[in-house]
Amino acid sequence: MGVTIPVTPVDWTPGWRIIPSRFPPIQLFERVANPADLDAVFEIESLTNPRLRDEAGDIRLVPPEGRISGPGSSIVMAAFTHLNPEGSRFSDGTFGAFYAANDLDTAIAETKYHRARFMRATDQPRMELDMRVYLVDLAARLHDLRGLQEEFPLVYLSDDYAAGQHLASALRNQGSNGIAYDSVRRHGGECAAAFRPRLLSNCRQERHLRYAWDGKRIGAVYEKRTLDGEAG
Template sequence: MTGVAVPPVNRVEWEGAVRIIRSIYPPIDLFEDIADPADWPLLISAEQKTNPRIMASVGNIDLVPPGRRVGGLGASYLMASFTHVSPDRPSRFSGGSYGVLYVARSYETALFETIYHHARFMARTAEPAGWTSQFREIILKVDAALHDLRGGSDEFGLWLDPQTYQAPQQLAASLRGAGSDGIAYPSVRQAGGECVALFYPDCASNPIQGRHLDYHWDGKRVDLVRDAGSGAVFRVVED
């Protein structure tokens, strides 16, 4: 970080924070079990003797330090982002060599964040118009001391570019290597929204499933969102 401003560290405590994920990702039995996370390597070894595909489900737990692993009901929603990583799936604060748990302060911000990335995928693959994908809302608590980019400083602009991730990935790698728990930042997809990028699963807790959602693709953008439970349909109005 030599020659580059280091963001200040502030405590972020959000009750009712929101993450929206694809519904195709089921809970992972190992993480949901009551077993102590310290026993997971032994359980995986035993399970592989009868189920060689277990690693495809669990991912690489070695990417999460033993003392920072979480287990129990809902733990899949916290752990999976860290055990299933790939350079083919980079994000704003990771080149794909380590996991990041992205969480928004509100449902609306989480919605706009996921709509943006889903629309990019749909455009790249030239998908036809229609109700295309199902998502689920995860409501959780965030409690961590994070490097904070929400201050509005001009120095932070490079790390908040809406399109280019090289600079924020470098920042995140440096901060994480120095022991940071993550980054708080203003959403670049919804004006006034706030997000966090957590480097470890124990920075969040109490995940519970909320609404099931359907996104409608009109061939150019996600224009409608449907609450699958109530059937209510909402039009997406961009800023």
Template sequence: MVIDFSAISVSAIDWRGAVRIIRSVFPPIDLFEDIADPADWPLIISAEQKTNPRLMETIGNLDLVPETRRIAGPGASYLMAPFTHVSTDRPNRFSDGTFGVLYVGNSFEVALFETIHHHGQFMARTNEPAGWTSQFREIVLDVSARLHDLRSQAGSWGLLLPDNYEASQALGFRLRATGSDGVVYPSVRYPDGECVGVFYPDRAANPIQGRHLDYHWNGTTVDLYRDANTGQVYRIV
């Protein structure tokens, strides 16, 4: 299917208190959390590699983020890491894994349902036993950008098929190559919710850690989540 790029409008998105949920296994990256100017990062990396040869495994591929679009300071790891740790073994809706995309929901429920879907797929694929599984953390952040708006056209081009990313990956590659900052689109996993996929970390800001969450796998699906801070358990319906 041929996508008419000229038919995709660009909309100003200004979300305060948007939500991303990530695996807690990923720790903050010291370089990104430091207040040092990103322009100085190559020199810092060169010096630190002399005592820490595995440093680049932590940082990832910094060259994937243009210098002028890098961000630093408290919480910056949550915004930088999705762009420096990419792999074609982990494709997603708008990227084949050769470049990063920061996915954010406009509410906690959107982020929750998007992540439990993908976590459930992983658990089924690896034939994991039932039980409480990996811990996740809620990241609350702001998104301010002019993004290509797919909220009215996505259905007609096959961009939001539940499990087929071919058309959306082709679109993401094309838009990013022509200077787009990302896309805004309806959530596939949570009705009436919205998501953004931004192509550069400087389109988001003010990330702070919220709740710690546990997901429960019943052998078929993720059926419960638990707020690790309070111990309260909620059923997924």
């Protein structure tokens, strides 16, 4: 594209990620202390629990030296073992990317857009969507597209991800850790797409949200709490 992309240290403690609550934590990754043991444990347990393979995804997509395990690892690993065949802004569907935002409002804006797009595409009736918020620490040197909208207009298109996917594939093949970029859904927000699980740590659940889908759009977002004030 004729423009050199700077590589910048990004240290978010925390970053924010929101996923549908219908995706449960994958306990396989949580229970294994040493990532080197994942293949053996997965092989043994999948013989007695056929559902494990579907829940854990394809761990072969992450090379052994790049895997993580232990508390909080399941949410990180799921982004790399369950691929979206349609791809995303910085993945063509052949590799995983862990997306996070630098604040809650940006994470909500990003996920509202993508949830609403899915609901419209599948013609879903009015309903409420339960979402789970996670905090995760990100520390990595990332290719930094923040502030470069004019230099990379095709990468920043709202609904066409072809240029972003092409760029991400090229950078990843060259050993890139990932991409930091400005949010397309919230002015002033920042996002990151990490290409390696080991760049992420201390993933923990934060709160529960509910997105109100009215049949055309997500019009409101509520925080779920019990009467004693605890998130639920």
